[in-house]
Amino acid sequence: MTQSSDFKDTLKQQADIVRIVGDYVKLKKAGAQNYSGLCPFHSETTPSFSVHASRQFYHCFGCGASGDVFSFVQKIENITFPEAVRAVAQKLGVALPKVNFSSPAEAQQAKQRTALLEIHERACAFFQEQLKRPEGARAREYLAGRGLDEETIARFRIGYAPDSGFVLRDRLRAEFGDDILKESGLLSWKQEDSRQPSAVRPQQKNIPKQPDNSERPESTKATPVSAAVMYSKFRNRVIFPIANEAGRVIAFTGRTLSTDEKAGPKYLNSPETPIYSKSRVLFNFEQAKEAIRKLDYAIVVEGQMDCISVSAAGFHNVVASSGTAFTEPQARLLGRFSKNVVVNFDPDAAGAKATERTLGLLVEEEFQIKVLTLEAGFDPDLYIRRKGKDAYAGALKNSQRYFDYLIERARIQFPVRSAEAKVKAVNYLLPHIQRVPSRIVRDELSQEIAQKLGIDSAVLRQELKHAVANRSSAALKAPVEVQATDAERILIRALTSATEMQTAETHLSARDGAEEQFDPARQARFVLQNERLHEGLATEPLVEALLHSGSNIADVLEIPLSDPDRRLLASILMKEEEEQTAERLDGAVRALRRIGLRRKLEQVQRELQATRGKDAAKLQALLTEKIRIKRALMDPGLVEESGPTQPHGEVS
Numbered sequence: 001m002t003q004s005s006d007f008k009d010t011l012k013q014q015a016d017i018v019r020i021v022g023d024y025v026k027l028k029k030a031g032a033q034n035y036s037g038l039c040p041f042h043s044e045t046t047p048s049f050s051v052h053a054s055r056q057f058y059h060c061f062g063c064g065a066s067g068d069v070f071s072f073v074q075k076i077e078n079i080t081f082p083e084a085v086r087a088v089a090q091k092l093g094v095a096l097p098k099v100n101f102s103s104p105a106e107a108q109q110a111k112q113r114t115a116l117l118e119i120h121e122r123a124c125a126f127f128q129e130q131l132k133r134p135e136g137a138r139a140r141e142y143l144a145g146r147g148l149d150e151e152t153i154a155r156f157r158i159g160y161a162p163d164s165g166f167v168l169r170d171r172l173r174a175e176f177g178d179d180i181l182k183e184s185g186l187l188s189w190k191q192e193d194s195r196q197p198s199a200v201r202p203q204q205k206n207i208p209k210q211p212d213n214s215e216r217p218e219s220t221k222a223t224p225v226s227a228a229v230m231y232s233k234f235r236n237r238v239i240f241p242i243a244n245e246a247g248r249v250i251a252f253t254g255r256t257l258s259t260d261e262k263a264g265p266k267y268l269n270s271p272e273t274p275i276y277s278k279s280r281v282l283f284n285f286e287q288a289k290e291a292i293r294k295l296d297y298a299i300v301v302e303g304q305m306d307c308i309s310v311s312a313a314g315f316h317n318v319v320a321s322s323g324t325a326f327t328e329p330q331a332r333l334l335g336r337f338s339k340n341v342v343v344n345f346d347p348d349a350a351g352a353k354a355t356e357r358t359l360g361l362l363v364e365e366e367f368q369i370k371v372l373t374l375e376a377g378f379d380p381d382l383y384i385r386r387k388g389k390d391a392y393a394g395a396l397k398n399s400q401r402y403f404d405y406l407i408e409r410a411r412i413q414f415p416v417r418s419a420e421a422k423v424k425a426v427n428y429l430l431p432h433i434q435r436v437p438s439r440i441v442r443d444e445l446s447q448e449i450a451q452k453l454g455i456d457s458a459v460l461r462q463e464l465k466h467a468v469a470n471r472s473s474a475a476l477k478a479p480v481e482v483q484a485t486d487a488e489r490i491l492i493r494a495l496t497s498a499t500e501m502q503t504a505e506t507h508l509s510a511r512d513g514a515e516e517q518f519d520p521a522r523q524a525r526f527v528l529q530n531e532r533l534h535e536g537l538a539t540e541p542l543v544e545a546l547l548h549s550g551s552n553i554a555d556v557l558e559i560p561l562s563d564p565d566r567r568l569l570a571s572i573l574m575k576e577e578e579e580q581t582a583e584r585l586d587g588a589v590r591a592l593r594r595i596g597l598r599r600k601l602e603q604v605q606r607e608l609q610a611t612r613g614k615d616a617a618k619l620q621a622l623l624t625e626k627i628r629i630k631r632a633l634m635d636p637g638l639v640e641e642s643g644p645t646q647p648h649g650e651v652s
Contacts, residue, residue: 008070008085011085011088011089011092011094012056012068012069012070014092014094015056015069015088015091015092016053017051017052017053017056017057017058017068017069017072018035018051018053020069020072020073020088020091021035021051021058021069021072022035023091024040024072024076024245024336025037025038025039025040025049025336025337026038026293026336026337026338027051028047030047030050033052033053033054033055034050034051034052034053035050035051035053036048036049036050036051037049037051037336038335038336038339039060039062039063039065040076040332040336041060041063041065041075041076042060042062042063042065043328043331043332043335043365043366044062045339045366048060048061048062049061049062049065056068056069058072069088070084070085070088071084073087073088077245077246079110079113080106080109080110081106082106082110083110083113087246103627105627105630105631105634106630108631108634109630109633109634112180112183112274112634113274113275115176115180116180116183116184116250116273116274116275117248117249117250117275118175118176119172119176119180119181119184119186120184120186120241120248120249120250120251120252120275121248121249122171122172122175123168123172123184123186123249123252124157124159124239124241124249124252126159126168126171127159127160127161127234127239127241127252128157128158128159129159130159130160130161130162130167131153131158131159131160135160135162135163136160136162138257139160139238139257140160142238142255142257143158143238146305146309146381146385147309147312147381147384147385148308148309148312149312152308152311152312155287156240156241156284156308157241157249158238158239158240158241158308159238159239159241160237160238160239161232161234161235161236161237161239161254162235162236163235163236164232164235165231165232165235166231166232167232168186168232168234169181169187169230169231169232172186172187178230181230182230183273183274184273185233185251185270185271185272185273185276185587186232186233186234186252186270187230187231187232187233188230188231188232188233188581188583189229189230189231189583190229190581190582190583233268233270234252234254234268236256236257236258236263237254237255237256237257237268238254238255238257239252239253239254240252240253240254240255240283240304240308242270242276242281242283243286244275244281244286245285245286245289245333246286247286247287250273250275250276250281251269251270251273251276251278251281252269252270253267253268253269253270253304254267254268254269255267255305256268269486271486271487271587271591272485272486272487272591272594274594274633274634277329278485278486279327279329279330279485280327280329280330280333281330282319282320282321282330282333282334283304283307283319283320283321284304284307284308284311284318284319284320285319285333285334287311287316288311288316288317288318288319289337291316291317292317292319292334292337292338293337293338294317295317295338296338296340297317297338297340297341297342298317298318298319298334298337298338298340298341298342299315299317299318299319299341299342299344299372299396300318300319300320300321300326300334300341300342300343300344300345300358301318301319301320301321301344301345301380302320302321302345302346302379303320303379303381304320305381306320306344306379306380306381307319307320308381309380309381309384309385310344310380310381310384310392313384313389313392314389315389315392315393315396319334321358326357326358326361326362327361328361328365331361331362331365331367332365334367335365335367339366339367339368340367340368341362341367341368341369341370342369342370342371342372342396342399343358343359343362343369343370343371343372343402344371344372344374344380344396344399345358346379356406356409356432359371359402359406359432360431360432360435363402363432363435363436364435364437366437366438369401369402370399370400370401370402371399371400371401371402371405372395372396372398372399372400373400373405374395380392383395403432403445403448403449406429406432407429407448407449407452407453409428410425410428410429410453411425411452411453413425413428414428416453416454422453422454422455425453426449426453426455426460426463429449430463430464433445433446433449433464434464442464443461446460446461446464447461483538484538484539484568484572485591485595486588486591487587487588487589487591487592487595488534488537488539488543488588488592489572490580490584490585490587490588491524491527491528491533491534491543491585491588491589491592492539492542492543492546492569492572493520493572493580494520494521494523494524494580494585494588495521495524495525495528495543495546495547496521496546496569497520497521497580518581518582520580520582520585523582523585524585525547527589528543528547529547531593533589533592533593533595533596534592535596536596536599537592537595539565539568541561541562541565542561542565542568542569545559545560545561545565546559594633597629597632597633598633600629601626601629601630601633604622604625604626604629605626607622608622608623608626
């Protein structure tokens, strides 16, 4: 039992499931006691999701999902059952009794999530406090220069990370242990062996200088042998908090204020953690969702400053993709509140490509899409600051239908004055038409395109019919470049590093009293070959090619690869924004392990559903496996018991 039965029953009677589900799904009355909407658990355009007011349960006739108010909150928030009960109680303002978890694994998972949320709340308050201090003067000047007033800064909880690497660390260490702080993504660390002479210690780059021990707290004065020296990941940056749908801070983006070439990337983001998955979060969604529901459309921009400026100008239904192409979870999150969207990305070449990638996914999810293209040289933030909110409102009203936008793009890129240009324009548009699920809509679009490009409509329909008949699921996604997570990029960079080709003589032996030299290629190769963390990912073919290339990879671009994989590899090698460190490689391995465990958990859950009431022995084995995976998810660095033992110095 996770809560007393009496308390759960009483809370369930007090909870209005229609109101609570309505916080997540746009519901319409569909009978005396029924309300309907688009299911948040699978993609659909015709509502098949129903909520029964008097019986207090929900059911989807499309995917079969059903349950009570607790199971709904548990599933949609991806939390444990006790956390779901707690969430419902908090929504109702009801005091909670002591929680009893059904297993130690469940209790540990809830404890970890709670601690990480508290750490991020403390960090957010710390950054806000630092912005008001004298040291935050430059950050305040930057924000004022971007047109942000105190009210907007407070509403978005914008803060400042001081240049010191230890102030936040020491503040958090007063309440939390180092293990959970490492999981938070707020701190970086480096192993330091205090026994080795300074003359032979490996060079340390981009690590803030340690203050004199006399100025540090007593608990941190002595650095033990091989201790992890931790320091703040965000330093001398304006900090933008990222919140989940419930409004809890789960990650940060930091914009550098330094012009030093060693300052790192312009924008630094939190890594993925047990409470933060970049592909599932939209910036400002927690504040925008009610406006999206009320206005029945969302404005989607690229960057956080664009989002803040548009919202501050009075357009509260705006969210940001944070510079990445839309993902299916993000589209479904948005679709719960409206299927109408205006995409307003930067008008430059990169912005146009990002718009096309986002459009492709939104088309497949059957959104009604418009595209707002501003004048050249203007992103939404600059446009509002220079021309005002009334001008932006006018531009918003004149947004183009998405296919009008694409047809115009085709005509600009391939002026249709010759047969060859018409062929190129059609080839550019066909993949976008193919994504449209409705055959009737595809036919209407074909006629419209044929008219605007001066092509026989029958010929174009035949071309489209041929393309649709012969396409595969891979061909459907062809225009979209291979997407890679930060973790995959780090490991691919590690595989292609040159350190593996160095001779053994260049390494300092641990027996000489020095740390073994960090070798990212060797360590990445060991982990990927033995744990196969890349299997099932979009980058699997690229990683396999690199693994099979052997250690002599002097020119990795000569390795036989597909064109998308070659472009991805080139982009990774061209954009080395951060130094390859053991800490970053370790974090990437943890992230991929977590992804693999989540996939295994989903598979086990599907098998449990299919096995219930049939095979008791198999059911028990699956339940045991589910507990094992959940326990492993609480320790993302866990190596499976059956896995290989790693040699000294490898990532663990």
